Amino acid sequence: MENAYVNNNNNDDILIVRNLKKYYPLSKISIGKKRSYVKAVDDVSFSIKRGTTMGLVGESGCGKTTVGRTILRLHDVTDGQVIFDGMDLAKIPPRKLRRLRPQMQMIFQDPYSSLSPRLPIGEIIGEAVKEHKIVPRSEYRSYILKVMHDCGLQPHYYYRYPHEFSGGQRQRISIARAVALKPKFIICDEPLSALDVSIQAQIINLMKDLQEQYGYTYLFISHDLSVVEYLSDTIGVMYLGSMVEMGEKKQIFDNPMHPYTKALLSAIPVSDPDVKMNRIILKGDIPSPVNPPSGCKFRTRCPYATKVCAEVAPKLKEYESGHKVACHLYSQD
């Protein structure tokens, strides 16, 4: 299919997402009524440069995981473009997509349920390597052992089963499984949230080392802002399926503009008993994505909401180079 190839002038970007939409139909349909949808991802656009890390933050239910999964086409795209290395993944036929699969990998949140309990570790890591013929058969075993070594796994784990490992080790196995396919781009969907603090640091270091060594590009999905701040180069903040603010790490953390980002940042607990934070406490909960508020989706919890917020949905606009915000507070000037 020809139209799957997109003329990509900017070769720096490994991934460009344009107006990505993912709607899930609600199962209850009554005759004569319009079918209603859950707008899990509603018009999200961003791009990631080669070899960098983009952090995607937001509360649970804001659609950040769905963004990750639609990029890999684990879910089909409702509308929009996902351009990976000059190819539009949303339109590519399945056979070609399959050939592209090794180049983009995913690390899942829960290391307890994402590894098959029936396969030994060597098999878990190597199954896809065999399938995609990453290395010749003769080098297969030594290649797997090398990948395991890179990820801090000892060679005698090769025939062990997942239940024999702790959470941190399992997450290393998941990373090894992703890395073994020599990917260019890895989506990490909250890889640390099931781990203890001391183990988290080990995994963060491992991910950083691998990136330096092999130049991976990460899309790091997390709700832990301190981890995102440490790992990412650029950050996108999502709320109810839309991107509300994005920019360089420095721009977001030093000069947050959107009220939601401000509240998120101020909610991080500080490990110092003497620092008294001037905390912005948001009222209420995240609204249901089935029936989002009109206009700006954040207005129900926003301390600065005005009349215009209820009427017009704010567009993502650029205020400094690369720093984009979707908020009416900044649109007057």
Added chain:
Amino acid sequence: MGLLDKWRQIKQAEAEQGIDHTMYLTLKEERRISRENNRIIRQFEREKNRKNVPEEEYLTKMRDPNNVVEFENLHTYFFTDVGTVKSVNGVTFDIPQGKVVGVVGESGCGKSVTSLSLMQLVQAPQGQIVSGSIRYQDRNGKCYEITKMPRDKMLKVRGKEIAMIFQEPMTSLNPVFKIGEQMDEVVLLHEEDATPKMARERSLEMLNLVGIADPQKVYNNYPHELSGGMRQRVMIAMALSCTPRLIIADEPTTALDVTIQAQILELLRDVKNKINGSIMLITHDLGVIAEMADYVVVMYAGRIIEKGTVREIFHNPKHPYTIGLMRSKPSGKTKDNRLYSIKGQVPNPINMPNHCYFFNRCDRAIEICAEEYPEMVQFTDTHSAACHLCRNGGLMDTNSTKEQR
């Protein structure tokens, strides 16, 4: 290559590297352990199931009358088929009246089991309080020895005097009853002259207190109709409805989002002042501890390795594990390219070594660390740590840790 050959290969490789897997037991050994366990467990259960125990047997005296709860050398073991797990292995600390005591540690370090021991909720029959004492003082100044208290008496304390907020609000609320029914039940059970009408009023008042905007509506809702933050509020309201002396909050915010976490922490602090109670806050998040706690207890593999006031722990940590924990938390201020990480993992809980449990992971270990378990070293009245390096008035180089933070 057959499976057996592979197995032999692994075993040989492990033997060469000195790896010993006590996980693998023969059937015979397993049977022997389980028989032994049954014998021990039966003994403990008999003790607990006695009826008409005279009150004198479990009345005791507090060491310090200002404390609500005192743990002293508490040992809670789990007798499993693969061996005895010493979940809590000699824990001593106090919870003073009106203060927040934070208990930090990794998963499996025994922090939850400590709190469950206090509630007599340890998973029986395999889990048993083996020795030590937990003293609890009620509002009339009577002191009880929780470990010796019979089951029927404990029912009066649990929920009324000591209430608990669990980590996962969905699994701790009953899905088939309305919120209101579940909340009324607490009042009806614990207040002697409570009428259903009174209970309803109290429940609505409590729901209001925890900042639920429309208590009437929530009162008639089922748990699944509420969001995670709301459910946790209901849990807190339920815990408060008998104005307990002590609230045990077991990871109250772990399942929640950051913005909701901020709301719940604010609420807990507020509520503590309103009822003038104490809180035992169990968490693995040092940030939450720094914000909420007055005293901190750091646990590792079933033992307390450091305790002190929140300022002592955060500004002047002594134990290498505490220092490591603080340094391994990422933040934008971290200048180094690599994050500090504590190497390795927690030792197997079944065969704990006799030396310092942190020895394998400690980067400052000295010879003696491999020989004996360190005693608690006292720095100030409140601050103490269990580390050989601290013995001679603090050999530790604390300056370097401050810079890195």
